[in-house]
Amino acid sequence: MRAALVVAALFLALAAWPLLVGDVFYQRVGALVLLAAISASAWNLIGGYAGQVSVGHAVYFGAGAYASLMVYNQLGWPPIAGAPLGIAVSLLLATVTGLPTFRLRGHYFSMATIATTELVRLLVTNWELLGAAVGLMGPAVPRSVADLQFNDPRIYYWIFLGVLALLLGLTWAMQRGRMGYYLRAINGSDRAARSLGVPVRRFKLYALLLSATFTSLAGTLYGVMVGFADPDSVLGVLVSVKMVIIAALGGAGTLFGPLIGAVILVPLEEATNAAFGGSGTGITYVVYGAVILLIARFRPGGLAELGHALARRVRRAP
Amino acid sequence: MLLEARGIVKSFGAFRAVDGADLAVAEGDIIGLIGPNGAGKSTFFNVLAGDTAATAGTITFDGRDITRATPEEHAQLGIARSFQVPVTFEDMSVAENVLVGAFLRHPGRAAAEAATAEVLEFTGLAPLADGRARSLGTPGRKRLEIARALATEPRLLLLDEALAGLTPVEVRAAIELVRRVHARGITLVIVEHIMEVILTLAHRAVVFHQGRVIADGTPRAVVADPAVVSAYLGRSMSRRAAPR
Amino acid sequence: MLTRTMLGSRLLAVSEDRSAAMLVGIRPEPMQALAWALAGASTGIAGALIALFFYISPTVGEALTLIAFITVSLGGFGSVPGALIAGVLIGVIQALSAFWAGAAYQDVVIYALFLLLLWVRPQGLLGQA
Numbered sequence: 001m002r003a004a005l006v007v008a009a010l011f012l013a014l015a016a017w018p019l020l021v022g023d024v025f026y027q028r029v030g031a032l033v034l035l036a037a038i039s040a041s042a043w044n045l046i047g048g049y050a051g052q053v054s055v056g057h058a059v060y061f062g063a064g065a066y067a068s069l070m071v072y073n074q075l076g077w078p079p080i081a082g083a084p085l086g087i088a089v090s091l092l093l094a095t096v097t098g099l100p101t102f103r104l105r106g107h108y109f110s111m112a113t114i115a116t117t118e119l120v121r122l123l124v125t126n127w128e129l130l131g132a133a134v135g136l137m138g139p140a141v142p143r144s145v146a147d148l149q150f151n152d153p154r155i156y157y158w159i160f161l162g163v164l165a166l167l168l169g170l171t172w173a174m175q176r177g178r179m180g181y182y183l184r185a186i187n188g189s190d191r192a193a194r195s196l197g198v199p200v201r202r203f204k205l206y207a208l209l210l211s212a213t214f215t216s217l218a219g220t221l222y223g224v225m226v227g228f229a230d231p232d233s234v235l236g237v238l239v240s241v242k243m244v245i246i247a248a249l250g251g252a253g254t255l256f257g258p259l260i261g262a263v264i265l266v267p268l269e270e271a272t273n274a275a276f277g278g279s280g281t282g283i284t285y286v287v288y289g290a291v292i293l294l295i296a297r298f299r300p301g302g303l304a305e306l307g308h309a310l311a312r313r314v315r316r317a318p
Numbered sequence: 319m320l321l322e323a324r325g326i327v328k329s330f331g332a333f334r335a336v337d338g339a340d341l342a343v344a345e346g347d348i349i350g351l352i353g354p355n356g357a358g359k360s361t362f363f364n365v366l367a368g369d370t371a372a373t374a375g376t377i378t379f380d381g382r383d384i385t386r387a388t389p390e391e392h393a394q395l396g397i398a399r400s401f402q403v404p405v406t407f408e409d410m411s412v413a414e415n416v417l418v419g420a421f422l423r424h425p426g427r428a429a430a431e432a433a434t435a436e437v438l439e440f441t442g443l444a445p446l447a448d449g450r451a452r453s454l455g456t457p458g459r460k461r462l463e464i465a466r467a468l469a470t471e472p473r474l475l476l477l478d479e480a481l482a483g484l485t486p487v488e489v490r491a492a493i494e495l496v497r498r499v500h501a502r503g504i505t506l507v508i509v510e511h512i513m514e515v516i517l518t519l520a521h522r523a524v525v526f527h528q529g530r531v532i533a534d535g536t537p538r539a540v541v542a543d544p545a546v547v548s549a550y551l552g553r554s555m556s557r558r559a560a561p562r
Numbered sequence: 563m564l565t566r567t568m569l570g571s572r573l574l575a576v577s578e579d580r581s582a583a584m585l586v587g588i589r590p591e592p593m594q595a596l597a598w599a600l601a602g603a604s605t606g607i608a609g610a611l612i613a614l615f616f617y618i619s620p621t622v623g624e625a626l627t628l629i630a631f632i633t634v635s636l637g638g639f640g641s642v643p644g645a646l647i648a649g650v651l652i653g654v655i656q657a658l659s660a661f662w663a664g665a666a667y668q669d670v671v672i673y674a675l676f677l678l679l680l681w682v683r684p685q686g687l688l689g690q691a
Contacts, residue, residue: 100680106639111631112680118628119673126666178421178430181410185418188407195367195401196470197393197422237624 015161018154028153031225033266034160035218040246040258041167042214046207047244048252049180051187056097056113058239059120060090060212064219065234066124069136069227074129078146079138079227083220090216093120094208102204105190114237121235135230138223148224156225163221164259167214172255174210183207187253215243238284245291251304260303265291319378320345320505321366321397321474326375328361335361337529338375341507343474348496348506350516350537353526354550360402362526363478363509367399368392379474393422398472402479402509404459406451406466413438413447415462419469433469441465441495457488464495468504475499477508481515493519513541525549564642573597577640605630625669632676638689648687 018027039061047053067086068079097116101109124130142149150156174180182203185193194200223229233239242265250261265287272283299306321343328336336358343349351359365372368389377385379395387395398419407415416434424430438444443465446458454462460480467475481492489512496519500506510516516523516537523540525533527549533540540546564570575583576593583590609623616622633652637644652672659671679686 096677100677100684104680104684107631108635108680108684111628111635112677114628115632115673115676118625119670119677122666122670122673177427178425181414181418181421184410184414185407188409189405191369191389192401192405192407192466193418194389195369195393195399196419196466197390198418199390 011161011165015158018157024153027157029267029270031153031157031160032270033262034157034164035222035225036242036246036266037259037262038160038164038167038221039215039218040243040250040262041164041171042211042218043243044247044252044254044258045171045174045183045211045214046204047211048247048254048257049175049183049187050204050207051183051253052102052204052208053110053244054113054208054211055110055237055240055244056115056117057211057215057243058235058237059093059113059117060086060215061219061222061239061243062117062120062124062229062231062235063089063093064216064221065223065229066130066136066219067216068220068223069138069229070130072138073136078144078148079224080146080148080220082223083217086216086220087213090212091209094212095205098205098208099201102201113240117235117237117240121231124235125231131230133231135228135233138227140227149227156221160221163214163217168255168259170210175255179203179206184253238288241288245288245295248295248302249291251302251307254302254304257302257304264303319343320347321377321379321507323362323366323377324375326362326365326377327373328358328365328370329373334529336365336372339526339529339531341366341524341531343505343507345473345505346503348500348508348519348521350520350523351507351509351526352511352513352516352523352540357526357549358529359509359526360478363476363507366507367397367476393470393472396471396473397476398467398470398474399476400460400463400467400478400480402482404456404463406454406459406462408452409450411448411450412443412454412462415451416443416465416469419466422470433471437465437469440498441468457484457492460484460492461495464499468499468502472504474505474507477506477510479509479511482511489515517541569596629669629672632672635676635684635686636679638686641686641688644686644688 018030021027021030039057043054043057064083064086066082067089068082071077071082071085072079093116097112098109101112125133130136139147139149148159174183182193182198185196185198186200186203190200219234222234246261246265247258248261249265250259251257269284269287272287276283295302319342321341323339323341326336326339326341327334339358339362341349341362351363353359361370364370366377368384368387368391372385375385376383379397382395384392384395384397392399407418410418413434416437417430420430420433420437424433435444438447441461441464443458443461446454451459451462464475464477464480477496480496481489484492493515496506496508508515508519520537522535523533523537524531525540525543525546527545532549533543533546535543564574572583572588573593573596575586575588576590577597580590583593612622629652633648634645636652637646637648655675656668656672660668663671
C-alpha cells in the first residue's frame with residue numbers, strides 16, 4: 001500500500017516536471033529520457049527478467065521508426081498509423097530470431113540478434129523504397145493534429161510518460177504473476193526450470209514478443225517526434241547497446257531499473273554532445289564504454305542492487 | 319505398472335553408459351538404484367527424467383509412451399526430480415523457488431501461494447522461507463529441491479543422491495522426510511550411494527553394473543547376492559582408483 | 563598446443579568444468595587470462611596482415627568480430643580444423659557473393675547463412691551435437 005503511494009507520487013512528480021522547467025532544451029531532454037526508458041524497459045523483459053541478452057533490439061526500434069515514416073511517405077497516412085505495421089514486422093523478426101536459438105545454450109541468441117539486426121541494416125541501406133543510406137523524412141508541416149507535430153516538447157513528454165506507465169504497469173503485473181516467476185526461474189537455471197514443468201522456449205518467446213512490441217512502439221514514437229530515420233540513427237549497433245547499458249546501469253530485471261538508468265545516462269549523453277558539438281558523437285561511445293566497465297567491475301546488479309543494499313543497511317541501523 | 323522402462327540403451331560415441339536396462343516401478347513403491355561409480359545409474363536416471371534421450375528402448379508412464387518426452391512434459395505428467403548437484407534458483411527466495419513449482423498446477427498466484435505454504439510447512443523449510451536460496455547450505459538446498467519438486471504435485475519422484483554429502487544426523491532427518499513424502503502417496507525412485515539409506519528405505523533395490531541391471535530384489539537379498547558383492551569389491555583395483 | 567601439451571589440457575579442463583578443474587589443482591584465472599591473451603595476440607597478427615591490402619579505420623574490426631563468431635560457430639565451437647575449414651569457406655562465399663550480388667551484399671549473405679545454420683545445424687560442421 002505504501003509502495004503504491006510512493007509510485008503514484010513518483011509518477012505525479014514526473015508528470016509535473018516539464019511544468020517546473022521552463023527551458024525547451026531540458027523539456028526535450030526529458031522527453032528523450034522517457035523514450036529511452038520505454039525501450040530499455042522493453043529490453044528488460046527479455047534481457048533482464050529472462051536473462052536472454054539481446055544486442056540487436058535496434059531492429060525492432062528501427063522497424064517501428066521506419067514503419068511510421070513509410071506509411072507517411074508511401075500512403076500519406078499520419079506517421080503514428082505505422083505503429084501496427086512496425087509491431088507486425090518486429091514480431092516476425094523476433095520469431096525468426098528466437099525460435100531456433102531458444103533451444104540452444106550459450107551465446108547463440110545474443111549473436112543471432114546482432115546478425116539479424118546487421119542483416120536488416122545492410123538491406124535497408126541498399127533499399128530505395130526505404131530511402132537507402134539517406135533515410136526517410138516525416139511531414140515537414142503538420143496536416144492535421146493526427147500528424148502529432150508539436151513545437152512544444154512537453155506534449156511528447158506526456159505521451160511518452162503514458163506509454164511508459166502502461167509498459168511498467170504491464171511489467172509489474174507480469175512480475176507478480178506466473179510469467180514473472182517463470183522468467184526469473186529461466187534466468188536462474190534453464191534445466192531446473194524445465195524439470196518443474198516450465199515450458200522454457202515458449203516463455204522466452206512470449207517475453208521476446210512482448211519486448212519487441214514495445215521496442216517497436218518506442219521506435220514509432222521516435223519517428224513521430226524526430227521526423228527522420230536513417231540506418232545509423234535507428235538501426236545502428238549503438239541503438240541496441242544503449243538499451244542494454246541503460247537497463248544494466250539501473251538494474252536489469254528490476255521494475256524501475258531502466259527508468260533510473262535512462263534518467264542518468266541520457267542527460268549525460270546530451271550534455272557531452274552539447275559540450276563537444278558535432279565532433280563529439282564519438283564521445284557517446286566513450287561514455288558507454290566507461291559505464292560498461294564500471295558496472296562490470298563494481299556493481300553487476302546495477303544501481304537498483306546498490307539501492308537495495310543501502311536500504312538494507314539503513315534498516316539494520318536502528 | 320506406473321513406470322516401465324524396457325531395453326534402455328544410452329551410448330556416448332562408442333561407449334554404452336547404459337546397455338539394455340529394464341526397470342518396472344509399481345504405484346507406491348520405493349525403488350533404490352545402486353551400483354558402483356560409473357555403473358550407469360545416473361545416466362539411466364537422467365533418461366528416466368527426460369533430461370537425455372535414450373539411444374534405444376522404450377519408457378511408459380501410466381500406460382503412456384514417454385520415451386521422447388521433454389523434461390517439462392515429464393513434470394506435467396507427474397514425474398518430478400531432484401538433481402545430483404542441487405540447482406536452486408540462487409537469486410530467488412526459498413519460498414519463490416517452491417512457488418515456481420507450484421505454478422504448474424495452480425496458475426493463479428493466490429492458489430500457488432497456498433500450495434507453497436503447505437509444502438514449506440511439510441518440508442520444514444517454513445522458517446527459512448524468506449531467505450535467499452544462495453544462503454542455504456547443502457542439506458538445505460537438497461531439501462529445497464525436494465520441496466520444489468513436491469510443489470509440482472507429482473505421482474512419481476526421482477531423487478538423485480538426495481542424501482549424499484550429508485552428515486549422519488542430517489541423513490536421518492532426510493530419511494524421515496522421504497518417508498513422509500512416501501506417506502503422501504508418492505512413488506519414489508532413489509539413486510543412492512549410502513547402503514544404510516537403501517536398507518532402511520527401499521522396498522526393492524536394483525543394482526547397476528557396467529550399464530546393466532545385475533540384480534533386482536529386496537535390499538537384504540540383493541546385498542547378499544555374490545554377483546553384487548563382486549561388482550562392488552570385484553577385482554578391486556578399480557575401486558581403489560575411484561574412492562567415494 | 564591445445565591437444566598436445568599439458569598447458570593445453572589445463573586450458574580445456576577449465577573450459578569444460580571450472581570447479582572440477584579447481585579440484586585437481588588448476589587455477590582458472592591464469593588459464594582464462596592465457597586464453598584471452600592468445601586470442602588477442604592471434605587477432606592482432608591477423609589485423610597486421612589485413613593492413614597490407616585493406617583500408618584501415620577505427621571501426622575496421624567491428625564487422626569482422628561478428629564474422630569471426632559466425633565462422634567459429636559454422637566450424638563448430640572448440641574445433642580447430644572446423645575453424646580453418648569454415649574460415650576458408652566464409653572467405654570464398656564472401657568473395658563469390660561480392661562478385662555476383664555486389665559488394666554491399668557480401669555480409670548480408672553471411673548473416674543470412676548464419677541464421678539458417680541455427681535452424682539446421684546449430685552445432686556447426688564439425689561440432690558435436
